[in-house]
Amino acid sequence: MGKGLEQVPHFEGMDLPVRDPRSSVEYALSRALFPVEWDYLQSFIHPTQSVPSPEHQGSEGNGVLERVTSVERLKILADMNSLCPLVVSRLPVLSVSHVAEMLSIATGLSEDLTSLKTKVSHTLMTETSLLKALGGKPEKADLFPSRFFKDARERNHLEKKVSEYDPSRDHHFFQEEEIGS
Amino acid sequence: MTTGWTGKRLVVDLSAQKARVEEIPMEDLHAYLGGRGLNAKFFFDAFAPSASSSASAPPIAFGVGPLAGTLAPCSGWTSIATISPNPDSPKYVQAGLPGHWGPQLKFAGFDQLVVQGKSASPIYLAIENGKVRFEDARHVWGADTSETTIRLHEEKEGREAEVLCIGPAGENGVLFANVTHRFSWTADHVGLGYVLGSKNLKAIVLRGTAPVTLQNPERFLELCRSLVEQISRNPHAAGLKEKGTFSRLGVNGGGLGIRNYSETSERNFEERWATDYLKKYHAGREGCFACPIHCGRISEAIWRAPGVWDPAWEFSIGKKPSGSIAPVSCRVSTLPPWAPSSPGSWTAMKEGFCLTKTWDRRDATGEMSRPPSDGSSRSFEETRVKKRFARVASMGRE
Numbered sequence: 001m002g003k004g005l006e007q008v009p010h011f012e013g014m015d016l017p018v019r020d021p022r023s024s025v026e027y028a029l030s031r032a033l034f035p036v037e038w039d040y041l042q043s044f045i046h047p048t049q050s051v052p053s054p055e056h057q058g059s060e061g062n063g064v065l066e067r068v069t070s071v072e073r074l075k076i077l078a079d080m081n082s083l084c085p086l087v088v089s090r091l092p093v094l095s096v097s098h099v100a101e102m103l104s105i106a107t108g109l110s111e112d113l114t115s116l117k118t119k120v121s122h123t124l125m126t127e128t129s130l131l132k133a134l135g136g137k138p139e140k141a142d143l144f145p146s147r148f149f150k151d152a153r154e155r156n157h158l159e160k161k162v163s164e165y166d167p168s169r170d171h172h173f174f175q176e177e178e179i180g181s
Numbered sequence: 182m183t184t185g186w187t188g189k190r191l192v193v194d195l196s197a198q199k200a201r202v203e204e205i206p207m208e209d210l211h212a213y214l215g216g217r218g219l220n221a222k223f224f225f226d227a228f229a230p231s232a233s234s235s236a237s238a239p240p241i242a243f244g245v246g247p248l249a250g251t252l253a254p255c256s257g258w259t260s261i262a263t264i265s266p267n268p269d270s271p272k273y274v275q276a277g278l279p280g281h282w283g284p285q286l287k288f289a290g291f292d293q294l295v296v297q298g299k300s301a302s303p304i305y306l307a308i309e310n311g312k313v314r315f316e317d318a319r320h321v322w323g324a325d326t327s328e329t330t331i332r333l334h335e336e337k338e339g340r341e342a343e344v345l346c347i348g349p350a351g352e353n354g355v356l357f358a359n360v361t362h363r364f365s366w367t368a369d370h371v372g373l374g375y376v377l378g379s380k381n382l383k384a385i386v387l388r389g390t391a392p393v394t395l396q397n398p399e400r401f402l403e404l405c406r407s408l409v410e411q412i413s414r415n416p417h418a419a420g421l422k423e424k425g426t427f428s429r430l431g432v433n434g435g436g437l438g439i440r441n442y443s444e445t446s447e448r449n450f451e452e453r454w455a456t457d458y459l460k461k462y463h464a465g466r467e468g469c470f471a472c473p474i475h476c477g478r479i480s481e482a483i484w485r486a487p488g489v490w491d492p493a494w495e496f497s498i499g500k501k502p503s504g505s506i507a508p509v510s511c512r513v514s515t516l517p518p519w520a521p522s523s524p525g526s527w528t529a530m531k532e533g534f535c536l537t538k539t540w541d542r543r544d545a546t547g548e549m550s551r552p553p554s555d556g557s558s559r560s561f562e563e564t565r566v567k568k569r570f571a572r573v574a575s576m577g578r579e
Contacts, residue, residue, distance in 0.1 A: 076217060076218075078258070079216050079217035079218075079258070079260050079275075079277055080213065080214040080215055080216045080217050080218040080219075080246055080260075081214060081215065081216060081246035081247065081248045081249075081256070082215065082216050082245045082246040082248055082249035082256050082257070082258045082259065082260075082283050082284075083246070083248060083253070083255055083256055083258060084255035084256075084257070084258055084279065084469065084472065085258070085277060086255075086421070086476070087254070087255040087412075087418075087474070088255075091415075091417040091418070091421070093255075093411075093412050093415050093417060093418045093474075094254065094255070094408065094412075098408060101404060102248055102253050102401070102404060102405075102408075103185070103214070103247060103248070105395070105396060105397050105400050105401045105404060106184065106185040106247055106248060106251060106253070106395050106396060106401055107183075107184055107185035107186070107247050107396060108184055108396035108397075109211065119212060119213065119214055119218065122212055122213065122218070123213055123217060123218040123221050126213075126218075126221040126222060126225050127221045127273065127275075129225065129229060130221060130224055130225045130228065130229055130273045131272065131273050133225075133228065133229040134228060134229075134264070134272040134273055
């Protein structure tokens with residue numbers, strides 16, 4: 001990206017068009033379990049959510065799977081209500097009870113944690129059934145291109161700096177020119 | 182009587198240039214609420230029984246929930262779903278669009294918009310208070326998303342209208358083209374721009390004044406005020422407000438993968454990036470409808486050397502210039518015809534996270550062109566950027 005900032009995501013000199021699940025375990029799990037959207041916000045999980053709950057301490061993965069599932073379901077809840085997924089599921093700033101209370105007052109329905117959980121599951125099941133009916137991703141054995149599972153560090157040709165792939169990407173990036181200057 | 186919802190779905194057939202309004206069953210609204218749920222239900226009903234996605238022009242659905250268009254904090258998102266054109270991605274896809282477009286769909290009178298068929302020539306849809314117009318879009322076909330938005334606003338629809346459009350990428354069949362709203366907000370990664378382009382649909386313009394009915398408006402207003410207060414005191418929201426998405430750099434690996442994503446970047450690298458950005462390029466904030474946080478960033482910068490300078494966290498990976506695709510494809514074929522003829526890169530004003538983009542421009546041999554040393558093309562760039570910056574500022578950004 002310029003002088004001193006030469007290591008950037010790329011594949012043989014090209015920008016990656018989508019997020020790569022190897023950047024975090026949470027991201028990879030999210031990508032595998034909730035396949036409808038490729039969601040960069042997955043890596044936005046708040047640190048408090050990264051602490052495994054007591055019942056998952058010591059279990060395989062330290063509750064990462066449960067945490068990812070929980071966060072992704074919150075995101076679906078946000079998507080169903082036109083709410084910002086950052087605010088509802090990633091940080092989170094608005095709780096499920098806040099959402100339930102707003103929905104109850106707005107629509108007259110008696111929403112609570114259980115009813116919203118059911119509706120999120122309903123949506124998730126519908127999406128999964130649709131994907132299966134269309135022959136989409138859940139039926140594939142290998143969800144990611146094979147290159148995702150190989151250790152990039154073993155590939156010498158991926159060890160180059162960006163400037164070696166593309167000599168034009170050099171220190172000129174940081175020219176100090178701004179509007180009005 | 183429905184409150185929160187309008188209970189209506191607008192179905193537009195581009196092939197016949199006709200539109201009809203359908204009632205959404207109450208049980209669907211109660212079971213799926215809206216947005217992503219409603220879209221999933223629509224596609225399930227339309228495609229699952231036949232188990233076929235082979236339609237030449239699959240529909241694309243835009244859905245909002247019962248809180249859209251209300252004062253509920255951060256309720257500006259729209260869920261967009263379609264059948265993906267990308268053979269490597271799931272066939273049913275959905276993405277979220279932040280901004281002001283979804284609430285405007287509610288004000289126009291609908292919980293869901295479904296666009297089917299394919300137009301014979303480039304058009305854009307204008308939906309105003311339940312009425313649909315099919316307008317000729319040949320004059321903006323080829324323009325990027327910023328240019329399209331401005332021209333539709335200035336020439337015909339007015340600045341109050343909310344525009345969702347595609348750029349040259351969608352028009353030219355790039356599989357992962359985005360749709361863009363208000364210069365910056367995109368629903369991305371899943372080829373929604375490709376789908377609109379394949380329908381010859383350049384843009385969807387919304388404008389409405391219909392009220393959103395609520396079961397108990399007084400209590401709702403009181404609750405929203407209380408939640409806004411809570412959000413303003415929340416330290417995480419404060420971090421997001423102050424630094425935008427930079428506030429989360431490095432958390433859980435962040436988004437900055439390096440070495441072909443085998444590692445995440447170093448903390449000081451990310452802090453330096455964020456610090457440099459805030460110090461040199463940050464020009465203001467913007468937010469979605471009813472959002473008290475305003476995590477969007479308006480940036481000022483101009484005239485970089487060839488390449489892409491892109492100081493937003495997310496876009497460090499999947500960059501989204503005005504052509505609505507990753508820049509690597511812009512270099513190949515989709516620079517708009519009005520791009521500066523001078524060599525080097527050009528800067529397009531856009532972005533909530535980052536208003537400025539610098540695109541590469543390569544000649545036929547693939548060699549990167551250099552900006553002229555005498556700065557002759559800079560005035561052109563500055564004029565364009567200043568004009569667009571003034572335009573964005575006039576749209577009520579902070």
